[in-house]
Amino acid sequence: MNGATTRRLPGPVRVGLSRAWLETREFARHWESVAFTFALPALILLLFGVIFDGSTGDDISAAEFYLPGLIAMGLMSVSFQNLAISIALERENGTLRRIRGTPMPPSAYFVGKTALVFVLALGQVAVLLAIAVGVYGADLPTDPGAWATMVWVLVLGTISCALLGIAFSSLARSPSTASAIVVVPFLALQFTSGVFVPLTILPGWLVNASSLFPLRWMAQGMRAAFYPDEAAVLEPSGGWDLSTVAAVLGVWCVVGLVLTLATFRWKTSEDG
Amino acid sequence: MASTPPVVEAHGLRKEYDGRAAVDGIDLTIHRGEVFALLGPNGAGKSTAAGILAGFRGRDAGEATVLGADPARAGRRWRSRIGIVWQQETEVPRLTVRAVVRHFAGYYPHPRDVDEVLGLAGLTERADALAHTLSGGQRRRLDVALGIVGRPELLFLDEPTTGFDPRARRDFWRTVRDLAAVGTTVVLTTHYLEEVEALADRVCVIAHGRVRAEGPTDSLGGRMTGQTTVSWLADGEPRSVDTDEPTRVVRRLSDAFRGEVPGLTVHRPTLEDVYLNLIDDSPRETEPKEVAA
Numbered sequence: 001m002n003g004a005t006t007r008r009l010p011g012p013v014r015v016g017l018s019r020a021w022l023e024t025r026e027f028a029r030h031w032e033s034v035a036f037t038f039a040l041p042a043l044i045l046l047l048f049g050v051i052f053d054g055s056t057g058d059d060i061s062a063a064e065f066y067l068p069g070l071i072a073m074g075l076m077s078v079s080f081q082n083l084a085i086s087i088a089l090e091r092e093n094g095t096l097r098r099i100r101g102t103p104m105p106p107s108a109y110f111v112g113k114t115a116l117v118f119v120l121a122l123g124q125v126a127v128l129l130a131i132a133v134g135v136y137g138a139d140l141p142t143d144p145g146a147w148a149t150m151v152w153v154l155v156l157g158t159i160s161c162a163l164l165g166i167a168f169s170s171l172a173r174s175p176s177t178a179s180a181i182v183v184v185p186f187l188a189l190q191f192t193s194g195v196f197v198p199l200t201i202l203p204g205w206l207v208n209a210s211s212l213f214p215l216r217w218m219a220q221g222m223r224a225a226f227y228p229d230e231a232a233v234l235e236p237s238g239g240w241d242l243s244t245v246a247a248v249l250g251v252w253c254v255v256g257l258v259l260t261l262a263t264f265r266w267k268t269s270e271d272g
Numbered sequence: 273m274a275s276t277p278p279v280v281e282a283h284g285l286r287k288e289y290d291g292r293a294a295v296d297g298i299d300l301t302i303h304r305g306e307v308f309a310l311l312g313p314n315g316a317g318k319s320t321a322a323g324i325l326a327g328f329r330g331r332d333a334g335e336a337t338v339l340g341a342d343p344a345r346a347g348r349r350w351r352s353r354i355g356i357v358w359q360q361e362t363e364v365p366r367l368t369v370r371a372v373v374r375h376f377a378g379y380y381p382h383p384r385d386v387d388e389v390l391g392l393a394g395l396t397e398r399a400d401a402l403a404h405t406l407s408g409g410q411r412r413r414l415d416v417a418l419g420i421v422g423r424p425e426l427l428f429l430d431e432p433t434t435g436f437d438p439r440a441r442r443d444f445w446r447t448v449r450d451l452a453a454v455g456t457t458v459v460l461t462t463h464y465l466e467e468v469e470a471l472a473d474r475v476c477v478i479a480h481g482r483v484r485a486e487g488p489t490d491s492l493g494g495r496m497t498g499q500t501t502v503s504w505l506a507d508g509e510p511r512s513v514d515t516d517e518p519t520r521v522v523r524r525l526s527d528a529f530r531g532e533v534p535g536l537t538v539h540r541p542t543l544e545d546v547y548l549n550l551i552d553d554s555p556r557e558t559e560p561k562e563v564a565a
Contacts, residue, residue, distance in 0.1 A: 007381035007382045008381055009348055009349060009352060009381050010378060010379065010380070010381065014378070015379060018375060018378045022365060022367070022375050025367060026367065029366040029367075030366065090363075093361075093362065093363035094361065094362030094363055095362065095363050097358060097360070098358065098362050098418070099379075101327075101328060101351070101354075101355075101356040101358070102352075102376065102379045102380075102422070103348040103349070103351040103379055103381075104348075104379045105348060267328075
């Protein structure tokens with residue numbers, strides 16, 4: 001008989017890593033995705049550092065002030081926005097149909113996406129830190145606890161947003177509508193989650209609404225890591241509330257996983 | 273051949289979209305090593321039928337066994353034994369042709385050698401080109417390369433040569449013959465008659481989701497032994513009959529006209545005639561009584 005019936009099938013980890021390598025090389029070759037998904041937070045940091053120079057008080061530079069929120073935005077961009085749009089596109093252009101016709105383990109697809117998102121997330125943080133320090137001479141925290149906070153907020157925030165992005169990709173009827181469906185709520189969250197505008201100057205009901213979603217808590221967790229401790233008084237509750245940050249992001253990881261498992265489709269509606 | 277079970281066995285396949293039956297009760301048996309064509313006009317349901325057998329579409333009714341398993345419930349091991357070349361244009365990764373083929377080879381337990389695949393698909397010279405820069409025909413060859421890299425026992429080709437120029441189509445046919453020569457069973461959906469004549473051992477004609485005829489390509493619809501059209505003029509009016517016995521009809525006509533029959537033609541159907549007749553829904557003229565009697 002044919003060797004296909006007797007030899008071992010390649011495992012999900014091996015195929016998943018192969019997909020991660022493929023996905024990462026491919027992402028780097030799409031200059032559009034690099035420009036619009038990856039470079040936007042860096043561009044905003046460069047601009048805000050100049051535009052708001054001197055307007056954030058004596059204790060903190062403009063770049064230092066915006067850095068934590070832009071890191072949170074960057075993480076949501078490479079996870080939520082990137083996956084929601086790219087998976088909708090892959091569903092439409094036949095990529096998912098093609099791999100569904102192979103013995104690729106379905107989990108390998110998600111291993112590949114997860115690895116890609118974490119590579120991009122680390123790259124995003126590295127670029128933003130490099131700009132903050134290299135261009136604007138920002139002071140980074142020296143306390144290991146601050147970096148530990150940054151790491152767990154990054155991990156939980158990125159996973160929850162990545163899962164939401166995969167679930168969101170199924171909402172779009174076509175890749176062109178995916179951009180609108182993804183960018184509009186993402187933009188609304190950026191303005192209401194303390195990324196560009198401090199939460200304390202927003203109406204309470206708006207903060208309550210944005211607090212239902214991960215971005216507000218990712219930004220707050222990043223501020224806890226990067227701002228001096230006394231800046232906690234500027235938060236709505238007057239404290240960093242890190243246990244709430246962890247709880248909300250943890251719940252969104254679970255909700256995102258449930259939504260992804262319930263909604264993920266390999267086929268378009270026309271494929272039947 | 274009789275000792276091995278059929279590669280594909282299907283009974284009463286049915287699939288509806290929005291209440292309209294795209295596949296309306298199809299029976300198929302395909303044997304190991306065959307090139308089997310599903311021939312029909314656009315929208316006849318042949319791609320839907322192939323999709324059901326390839327494990328990609330569900331079915332609303334009917335039984336199907338493909339490589340010993342139900343395609344609707346088959347797992348990774350089963351998928352490693354089939355290959356699919358889809359009809360729809362499919363995006364390829366922005367990597368070199370060789371890198372794309374090598375990546376897909378990694379999905380299979382016993383893949384073909386990458387260079388062997390590139391040779392079979394006619395892509396050796398383009399191995400280092402970026403896949404998304406290939407021309408339409410070369411892109412299709414890459415689809416084929418990805419369909420065969422896993423050394424499939426059963427290969428589905430869904431309208432593989434649509435949009436090919438004649439030269440590219442001949443090259444592609446040679447590839448299919450090479451694959452058949454090493455024992456690959458091929459299920460080919462197409463609306464090109466010459467493709468069926470060039471490749472298929474057996475053909476099944478499908479229209480409106482139903483099988484209209486099935487058999488060896490060279491005797492489809494009784495082409496070799498079946499009905500021949502005899503035409504003539506009677507009182508200046510064109511007349512014709514379809515008959516199994518053209519010689520007898522001509523002799524009777526000759527007797528009736530006492531010699532030369534005006535406007536006599538005897539036409540054995542081409543595959544195209546047979547095909548067009550099979551997919552035609554208008555009622556067919558039957559043999560006129562005065563001659564058949």
